[in-house]
């Protein structure tokens with residue numbers, strides 16, 4: 391990483407580590423994609439990143455009258471990234487849409503027939519977008535990843551490019567600047583990189599039962615992380631398999647990053663029925679009313695034990711331990 395004129399230049403790997411360690415107080419809801427249009431590729435000499443960034447800053451301050459450079463980040467044809475405006479400040483990039491945005495300016499003119507994007511810059515754009523989505527828990531869709539082209543130039547209203555709009559980030563940006571182009575060409579590349587790394591530990595370490603009326607399933611062991619979008623909240627009494635424990639959180643999937651706060655669960659024992667028929671009673675003893683039966687091999691989750699009897703789940707269902715095999 392090198393710094394000049396107050397900007398820091400890094401490669402994408404340095405960026406990924408840097409953004410993870412950076413504390414950001416501002417709420418981030420969208421990542422904007424732009425092209426600089428000018429400067430375009432012909433002004434990039436391979437070593438003048440800082441000078442080009444300074445030129446944009448001077449234009450934004452002296453010509454536009456802004457307090458600082460408009461964008462948070464600029465990507466370059468060689469794949470480098472330069473920092474710009476502080477992430478704690480809203481960018482000056484799309485009228486009416488800046489409040490919770492991160493603005494990425496991609497250096498070049500990506501309108502059809504103009505600059506042909508290098509593979510290095512292409513890789514950096516995909517990776518920086520994926521990293522920002524992961525870092526700020528943004529879903530990979532066209533509400534959180536937006537193109538300048540989708541917003542009216544004057545009002546800032548979203549019209550998906552049907553009215554008075556800039557072509558930015560370019561009519562050839564990843565195959566086009568329309569919402570459908572983004573969905574078909576750009577988002578799949580980003581989504582691959584934001585998918586959780588499959589866990590190698592598929593081993594159940596314990597079982598836990600939900601004690602809250604509804605328990606959110608999150609994508610990280612962190613109450614501020616996004617809710618899992620492929621699994622509904624767990625309900626009271628549901629038994630969860632625990633594969634990993636981390637600072638008060640349980641991972642409850644063998645292959646997905648699905649986490650719940652452990653404090654809203656209670657430990658349960660796991661047992662299987664050994665008798666052909668096992669009577670279920672309303673209390674811990676044969677004098678209690680019989681309310682049903684389990685059959686051999688059935689899996690049971692025990693929340694309480696008393697006098698060699700086990701209570702199954704949240705209801706008053708008790709069975710004798712004599713006919714259970716515990717793990």
Ligand SMILES: [Zn+2]
Pocket residue numbers: 423424425483538556558559
């Ligand atoms: Zn733009």
